[in-house]
Amino acid sequence: MSTFIVLAKKEVAxxxxxxxxxxxxxxxxxxxxTQPVVTYYLPDILKAVGGGQGITIDPSMAAQNGGEVLASTLGSQFDQLGIMIIIVSIMGIIQSxxxxxxxxxxxxxxxxxxSYIYGKIISNYLFVTFCVTIGYLVSYLYVYLLFTSIHFIDFLAALLFYLLWVLFIVSFTTMISTIFNSQGIIALISIVFLLVCRVIVGLSSVIDKINPASMSKYAMDILVLGTVNPDVIWALISTILLSALTIMAANKWISKKKYSNE
Known part of the structure; x- marks a missing residue:
């Protein structure tokens, strides 16, 4: 345990x-x-820059409920640019x-x-979790001010589901960082694979059960519908198992490369 703590402190440093x-x-x-502010003020922005000629604005846009707007923060912001930023921030986790x-x-x-792998993954996952949670909380506050309130249970459950998806993002990127030596290749493979996982969500209920990215969809469903799809249990189990497999693969790869005396 002391070795793990030392390695985790090194990562924080x-x-x-x-x-x-x-x-x-x-x-x-x-x-x-970005998402709640742009959603709320977009009609006014379009009018200010030219009247929105040729653009049809849905009058209900600014009247969306808070759950829909917060869900769009996850889907439109965190699941696109957010994923790429997380990958870029940790792509050198092992490679460097x-x-x-x-x-x-x-x-x-x-x-x-x-101990080395766990120190890397746990410290980086906790930090990324902190960053995502802060962004999510700020979005919630703006949604509360500009739109409608959201039940705290729905808010918390959606966050926990989404953080399982983040766990897979971190563990998968770590595995790729272990295998490849070029940060460009690591970023490319991780971004393409994880974004494809997100894009195919909803295409098939069978795929959703084994696709870690479906945890993001279930998080959004909680915010929009206030209910949990029963299939979430399969996605939850699959996400945990696949995350564990990527960690084991990284561990095995380093061991086979004989970086240690064990």
Whole structure:
């Protein structure tokens, strides 16, 4: 446990050196603010810049309920630009240590591969969770001020479901960072794969049961409908299992590469 804590502290120190603890929360705060503000003021903005000639504006746009707007924050902001930003922020999670020789240095000490991997993933996941939660909370506050209130239980349940999707994003990107040596390749593979996962949500109920991205859809359903689809249990189990598999794959890859003396 002490080894894990030391490695986790090292990861936090790295975040401080890269100013990640400043810019990543600010990015998600900005994303959280954008959707409710743009949705509320879009008709006025279009009128101010030219009357919106040739553009049909749905008069009910600014009358949406709070759940719909907060759900669109998850779907339109966090699940698009947000995913790419998370990937870019952690794409070097393992690759940078391989490139500068730190991985070989750490694992030739009495450090288990599992402790190294868990230290990386848990510290980064907790930090990304903090950033997403801050952005989500700010969006909720703006939704409350500009639209309608949202039941706290729905607000919390949607966040917990979405953070399971974030867990898979972090664990999958970590696995790709372990396998490949180019940050460009890591970012490309991770972004394409995870965005495809998000795009195909809803195409098939069977796919949704094994697609981690469907946790985002179920989170949005809670906010919009106030109910939970019974199929969520299958998606929840699949997301946890697939996240565990990606972590195991990263662990196995490093072990096979003989970075340690074990």
């Amino acid at each position: 790295q975040m401080v050196r890269e100013y990640k603890i400043i810019w990543l929360p600010l990015v998600f705060i900005f994303l959280g603010i 240590d391989k490139a500068n020789g730190m991985l070989a240095f750490i694992l030739t000490r009495p450090v288990k591969v599992s």
